[in-house]
Amino acid sequence: MTSADGETVPVPSHDTGGPKALSPPSPDLLTRYRNLCYRLLGERLEGEDGSELLAERLKRAGVNVAPAVHNALLIVTALIAAAIGAAVAFVLFFAGLHEAQWYLYVLLLGGVAAGSVAAGFRFLLDTRIANRRDQLERELPFSLSELSVLASTGTSPIRLVRHMAQRDHDPAITATFRQVAYKADVQGKDLITALAETAKESPSTSVRDTFWDLANMIHQGGNLDEYLRSKSDDVMRFKRLVQKEFIERLSTFLDMYVSLVLVGVLMAAVGAFLLNALGSTVAGLNADELLLLLTFGLVPVAVAMTIIMVSMAYARAE
Numbered sequence: 001m002t003s004a005d006g007e008t009v010p011v012p013s014h015d016t017g018g019p020k021a022l023s024p025p026s027p028d029l030l031t032r033y034r035n036l037c038y039r040l041l042g043e044r045l046e047g048e049d050g051s052e053l054l055a056e057r058l059k060r061a062g063v064n065v066a067p068a069v070h071n072a073l074l075i076v077t078a079l080i081a082a083a084i085g086a087a088v089a090f091v092l093f094f095a096g097l098h099e100a101q102w103y104l105y106v107l108l109l110g111g112v113a114a115g116s117v118a119a120g121f122r123f124l125l126d127t128r129i130a131n132r133r134d135q136l137e138r139e140l141p142f143s144l145s146e147l148s149v150l151a152s153t154g155t156s157p158i159r160l161v162r163h164m165a166q167r168d169h170d171p172a173i174t175a176t177f178r179q180v181a182y183k184a185d186v187q188g189k190d191l192i193t194a195l196a197e198t199a200k201e202s203p204s205t206s207v208r209d210t211f212w213d214l215a216n217m218i219h220q221g222g223n224l225d226e227y228l229r230s231k232s233d234d235v236m237r238f239k240r241l242v243q244k245e246f247i248e249r250l251s252t253f254l255d256m257y258v259s260l261v262l263v264g265v266l267m268a269a270v271g272a273f274l275l276n277a278l279g280s281t282v283a284g285l286n287a288d289e290l291l292l293l294l295t296f297g298l299v300p301v302a303v304a305m306t307i308i309m310v311s312m313a314y315a316r317a318e
Contacts, residue, residue: 034065034073042072060203061128070121078117085113129203132172136204139170141236144210148228157218158184158191176202180211192219206235253309261302268294 045068054067089109094102150160164177183194192215199211272291
């Protein structure tokens, strides 16, 4: 769209709260499932305690749903997972292994499945917030350098925001500036308010501080070029420190993998062989069944968790 002074103003996508397309596509399977969950439970969960905090976390994660929809999706999915886990345990331990205490395994596996879904929702939300934060902080130093160059030419603050919103690189920072441009040029808010509201929705502390400082400098006046140059140097210095800490933490991950995964798996295997020699069982499982659980259950999970932790640490150090 075109602003009053003739400049082209980018219209943000649906993730930034912008206007929807005139002819939206038909809802996909995930959208239909989300709507079903909301019809089942969402209306009953409107306005519950903690919804404001959850709404803030959803905005920082870039998830464009209401807290009631998120909670309804979590509860319904957990119930479905519990039913599936209980059915699998029933078939495995009652029909397959003919365990006398099969109902305990049904309850255990059903509870574990439901708990895993609940923990998975929280983990995915935290991971999405962390990924957005890391991407913003990774792009921030270079964007601040570009802003300082533009500010040194005497460009007005609103023109700086519109220029940053029209870029085709650094997608996370660009999308954030599009939110500011949308609030200022479409919703009619002043630039200071647009910067402050966008800063509140950002998952990155550095971006929040930068936007609040920009809003204060625009309100009170100051040398914008000098501030942006100094801020860029500070953020880059902090980035180098984080990378140095990641290199030092790699040795810790290596020690943890060797002690918990390799040695732990070896000790568990030795324990299974001792059970076989003594003819004993653990929770109704003999040595062969324990080795199968160890080989196809515990080992892949331990390796996957180690890879996830290293990947998360590496993403933050990039």
